[in-house]
Amino acid sequence: MAEHSTNATIVYTYTDEAPLLATYSFLPIVEAYAAAAGVDVESRDISLAGRILSQFPERLTDEQRIGDHLAELGDLATRPEANIIKLPNISASVPQLKAAVKELRDQGYDLPDYPESPSTDEERDVRARYDKVKGSAVNPVLREGNSDRRAPASVKNYAKAHPHRMGAWSSDSRTNVATMGEHDFRSNEKSVVLDADDTLRIEHVAADGTTTVLKEQVKVLAGEVVDATYMDVAALRRFLTEQVARAKADDVLFSAHLKATMMKVSDPIIFGHVVQAFFPTLFEQYGEQLAAAGISPNDGLGALLSAVDSLPEGEAIKAAVQQGLADGPKLAMVDSDRGITNLHVPSDVIIDASMPAMIRTSGHMWGPDGEEADTLAVIPDSSYAGVYQTVIDDCRAHGAFDPATMGSVPNVGLMAKAAEEYGSHDKTFEAPSAGTIRVVSSAGETLIEHDVQPGDVWRACQTKDEPIRDWVKLAVSRARASGSPAVFWLDETRAHDANVIAKVKEYLPEHDTDGLTIEILAPAEACAYSLERLRRGEDTISVTGNVLRDYNTDLFPILELGTSAKMLSVVPLMNGGGLFETGAGGSAPKHVQQLVKENYLRWDSLGEFFALVPSLELYAEQSGRAGATVLAGALDRATETFLNEDKSPTRRVGGIDNRGSHFFLALYWAQELANQTDDADLAARFAPLAERLAAEEQTIVDELNAVQGSPADIGGYYRPDPEKAAAVMRPSATFNEALASL
Template identity: 80%
Template sequence: MAKIIYTHTDEAPLLATYSFLPVISAYARTAGVEVETRDISLAGRIISQFPERLTEEQRLDDALAELGELATKPEANIIKLPNISASIPQLKAAVKELREQGYDLPDYPENPQTDEEREVRAKYDKVKGSAVNPVLREGNSDRRAPASVKNYAKTHPHRMGAWSSDSRTNVATMGKDDFRDNEKSVVLPADDTLKIQLVAADGSTTVLKESVPVLAGEVVDGTFMSVSALRTFLAAQVERAEKEGVLFSAHLKATMMKVSDPIIFGHVVEVFFADVFDKYGEQLAAAGLSANDGLGGILSGLDQVEGGAEIKAAFEAALQQGPALAMVDSDRGITNLHVPSDVIIDASMPAMIRTSGHMWNAAGEEQDTLAVIPDSSYAGVYQTVIDDCRAHGAFDPATMGSVPNVGLMAKAAEEYGSHDKTFEVPADGTVQVVNGAGEVLIEHQVSAGDVWRACQTKDAPIRDWVKLAVTRARATGSPAVFWLDRERAHDANLIAKVEEYLAEHDTEGLTLEIMSPAEATAYSLERIRRGEDTISVTGNVLRDYNTDLFPILELGTSAKMLSVVPLMNGGGLFETGAGGSAPKHVQQLVKENYLRWDSLGEFFALAASLEHLAQRTDNARAQVLADTLDRATGTFLDEDRSPGRKLGTIDNRGSHFYLALYWAEELAKQSEDAELAQAFSALAATLREQESTIVEELGAVQGQPADIGGYFRPDPAKAEAVMRPSQTFNEALASLG
C-alpha cells in the first residue's frame, strides 16, 4: 500500500492534527493510501534521547532519525507540520512538564563538569534549536502562494497599517566586525576532513571541532562577530532610541541559530541594563542566572537569590529610566528582552512593517521603532522595505504582485548547518580551519567571548538549486533573481557556481539576474507595486526570511503558502507553513476551547503530497483525490470558512468540517472515477444534511476551559476528545468505511 507520513509536531498544529488527521485517513484509504504518523515534537525528541532512564511504555523510537533516513529514499512522502525550534527556556519548560508526567529525565546542564553531564548536554543539544529541518530537508525549497490564496487575498485584502513619510522607524546594524564583515570562504578541491582549532595567545592549541568531513566542490565559510564591537554598537543604539524617542527592539533568531543568537541576545540584555549588571552581575552569575535566557528568566529566579528584591527593583527602575522597550505583551509586562524565542526576526520584522512600522509600547499603543539587527548580512533587506513604505506608502494586497521563493537548503546548506561549528571563543588567539594535510584554509584573530562560526554548503545542492530556479522561471515566465552579494565572501563563491551551472540549462527567453539582497529587494518591490511577480532565489537564511516577509505583506500570513521540497533522490517533503502564532492559539484553546489555528497550509500540502504519490506510484485515484481537494480548497476560501479570531465563529474544527464537506461533494460529482464518486455521494449527502447539527455540536463546547493534559505533550485521549467534539461528524466519517 502506498504510504504518506504525517508528522506529529507541537502546539496548535499538533492539536489541529487530532481533528484533521481522521479526515485525511478516511479519504486517503479510498485510494489505497495509508497515512502513518511519526512523532517529531519537542517532547518526543527529548524522550527518544533517554531510553535507558524510561520504562518500556514510555520509550519512543527516534522518529526524526528514521525520517531523515527515509528522506534520502525515492519512496519518501512526508507532510511536515511546524515544530518548536526550542530555545533553552522552552527546552527546560518541556523537560519540567515531562518530569511532572512521570518521565525520569535529567536536568539540562548549564555548565557540564563531568562526563555524564557532558553526555546529557550533548543529547539535549541534539534536540534544541532547528533540530528537525536540517535532517529532513534533503532537497531545496519551492515555496509560493497558490493561485486560490492569492486571488482570495486580492478580493478580500487584509488590513495594512498606513505609513507616514515622517516615520522614524529604521533598522540599526553593525556593518563592521560582524559575521558578514569578517567572513572568509573557500571551495574544497577534493574530499577531505577538516579540523577547527583555537591557537591561544600563549601558544596552546584547543581543538574546537575534531572532524568536519567535506566533499569536493563544497563551499566552507568561517567568520566571527567581535563582542567588543557588538557591545559598543548596542550601547549606541540604546542611546539612539532614547534620543529619537522610538522603541528599542532586538530582532534575532535564537531558535534556529541556537548557539550564536542566544549569546548575542544575552549581550543585548546586559547592555540595555548595563548599570544593573555592573552592580549585580557577579551576584546573578553566581546564582546561575544568565542574560542569555532573557530578562524573564532572571526575574523568575530572583526569589531564590539573597537580595533578589533589591535587584528586581533595580531592573524595574532601569525599565522606567531607559528608552522605551518594544513589548511582546503589554498587558502582562512582557518586553522584547524577556525571552530570546519571543521575538524571531523572520516573523517580527514583517509584522512590524505591516503595522505601519510600529511595535507596541508599555501602554499598549503603537510607536515607531528602532529595529536592532546586529549582523548586517541581511539587515538591508528590511531597511529597503521600510524606506520603500516611507516613500510610497503601504502595499495594497488587492493589487500587489508576489515573490515566490526557490531556497537553497538541502543537506543543511549555509548558516543553519553551523550549529555544531559555532563557538563562544574561550580565550584570545587565532581560530583556524585546517585541512587533512595540516594547511590553514581560514583563520581569524579573535578575542575571548567573540562568537565564531563556520558553515558548509555542498556542491550537489547548489547545482540542484540552480536547476530548480530555471525550472520555476520557465514554468511561470517570471524573472528569477539570485539574491547574492558579490562583496560577501560566501556569496562570491556561490556566484561562480551559479554562473557555471546556468550554462547547463536552456535559459533562452528567461530573465535570470544576480543582485545583492538589498538591490534584489528594491527590484522586487518595484515590480510588486506594479502587480508583477518576481522569483527570489536565495540561500537558506534568506529563504526563511523571505518566505515570511512577502507572504505576510501579500496574504497577511505565511501559513497559507504551498511549500514543496523536491527531495534530491526523488521523494517529496511537503511543508505546511509557519507556526509563529501557535503558542497564543494553544493558550486560547485551554482558556476557552477555541482553536484559531488555520490549517490551510495543511490542505495545500496534502494535495501536493497526493499528487506526488499519484505520479510516483501511478495511482489514478490518488490524483483524483488531489484534484478534488484543490477544488474543495478553492470553495473553502470562497465561502470564507477559515477560523475566526473570536468565540461564536467557527474555529479550526469547524474549518475541517467544511473542508471535508466540500471535498466529499467534489468527489461525488467528479467523473473520472465512478466508483469513487458513488462512495462519496452518501457521505456528501450526510454532511450537507447534518451541517447545522455538526456546526452546533462544534460550537457548543466554546467558552469553557479545555483540558488537554499538557502543553508540550498533551494526553492523546484528552486532546482527541477536545478536538473531535461532534459525534455526528465522527460517525459520518467512520461510515465511509
C-alpha cells in the same frame, strides 16, 4: 510514470503547539478519506517532547518509550519513496527546552535536568543528547532538497478579492533598522572552495601557543563552499549601547530581532549581550551573583526574574530591573498586558516573523503602554538587515502595500544538506581566550583563520556543491514554468556569496534560459527591484540562500496574504520523493493560549490542505493507485470552494475556528469526490457521506461552536494528553459518526 513502489506511504508528522492540535482534528479526516481510496497514511512524532523522549530510552518504561522518529524520517528523506508532510515544529531555545523537560517530568517521565555547565562525563553525555534536540534540529535532517515556496493561485486570488488589513504608513515615520555594518559576521567572513574531499579540523591557538581542538572532524566534499566568520563582541557591546541611547534620544521603542531558534548557539549569546546592554547597571551591580547562581542573560529577562526569587538579593535585583526599564528607552513588548517585553525570552522575537508583522502594522510595535509606536529594530549582524530597511524605506516613501493589487514574490531557497548558516550549530564557539581560531586541512594547511578576543562568537558553515547545482536547476525550472524573472539575492562583495555566484554562473549554462530574465543582485538591491515590481502587480522569484529563504517566505506572504501559513511549500528531494511543508508556525504559541483560555483555535490549516494535494499526486506516481489522483484533484477543487466560501477560522469566539474549517473542507471534499466522474466506485462511496454532511451541517456547526468560550484542558503544552486533546479537537459527535461511516 515512475516505477511503482509496493510500500508507498504518506507520512504525516505530529509536531507542536497549534499545528499539533489541528492535527488531532484534521488527520482523522485525512485518514478516513485516504483509506476509502486505498491510500496508506502513517504518522511520526517529531514534536519537541517526542524528540526529547527519544534521547533517553533507558530512563523510560516500555509504555513511555518513543523511537527516534526524526532519524527514521531523515533516512527516508534520502530515498526515492519519501513522501512526507511536515508541519511547523518548535525550534527550541534553552528556556523552551527546560520548560518541556519540566512538563514531561511532571507527567511522570524520568528525565535528567539540563546541565548548564556539565563537569562530569555523565553530564556531558546528557548535555550532548539535549543539544541534539534544541534549536533547528528537525529541518536540517529532513531537508534533503531545495525549497520551492509560493502562494497558490487560489490563495492569491482570494487575497486580492478579500484584502487583509494593512496599517497606514506615514512619510515621517521614525521606524528604522540599526545594524553594525562592521566587525560583525558579514564583514569578518572568509570563504574557500574545496578542491577535493577532505576532513577539516577547527582549533583555537591561544596567545601563549596552546592549541585546543574545538572540532576534530568536519567532513567536506570536493567543490564544497566552507565559510568562517566571527562577531567581535567588544564592537557588538559598543553598538548595542549606542542603539539603546539612540532609541531613548529618538523617543522610539527599542527592539532586538534575532533567530535564537535556528541559530541556536550564536544568537542566544548575542541576545544575552542585548539584555546586558539594556540593563548595564543591573549587571554591574549583580552580575557576579547572577552568574554564581547559574542565571544567564542568554535565557532572557523572564528567566532571570523567575530565578532571582531564590537569591538573597532577589528583591534588590527586581528593583534594579524596574529601574533599568525606567532609565532606558521604551521597550517593545510581546504582550504588554502581561508585561512580557522584547527581551523576556530569546525565542519570542524571531526576526522572520516579527519584522514583517512590524512592517505590516505601520512600522509599529507595541509599547509598554499598550499603544503602537515607531520602533528602532536592532539587527546586529548586517548580512540581511538591509532587506528590512529597504522595505521600510519603500513604505515610508510610497505608503503601505495594497494586497488587492500587489504582485507576489515566490521563493526558491538553497537549503539542502544543512546549507549555510543554519548548519553552523556544531561549528560555533565562544572564543575561550585571545588568540586565533583556524580551519585546518588534513594536510595541516590553514584554510581560514581569524584573530579573536575572549567571548567573540566564531562560527563556520558549509554549503555542498550538489545542492547549489540543484538550486540553480530549480530556479530555472520555476522561471520557465511561471514566466517570472528569477533574481539570485547574492552580494559579490561578501566572501561566501562571491563563491556561490561563481558556481551559479558555471551552472546556469547547463539549462535552457532563452527568453528568461535571470539576474544576480545584492540582497537590498534585489529587494528594491522586487518591491518596485510588486507595487505594479508583477511577480518576481527570489532565489536565495537558506537564511533569506526563511526571511523572505515570511516577509512577502505576510504582506501579500496576511500570513505565511497559506503558502504551498514543496521540497523536491534530491534522491527522488518529496517533502511537503505546511507554512510557518510563528503565531502557534498564541493560538494554544487562546484555546486553553476559551476553547477556540484560530490556527489556519490551509497550508496542510495545500501540502496534501501534491503529496497525493506523488503517492499516485509512487504506487500506481489512481484513487490518489482522484483524491488530490477533488481536494484541490474543494480548497478553492473553501476559500471562496470564506471558511477559514475567524479571529474570535462565536465564529468558526480551526475545527469548523476542517468540517467545511471535509464537506466540500466529499461533494467533489461524489460528483467526479473519473472513479465511479469512489463517487458511490462518498455520495452518502456528502449527503449526510450537507444535511447535518447546522447540527455539526452548532456542536463545534457550543464548546467555545470556556477553558479547555489538553493535558499539557509540549505533550498534550492524546485522549484529552482528541476530545477537545473533535467535539462534534455527529461529524465523528459520519466520518466513521466511511
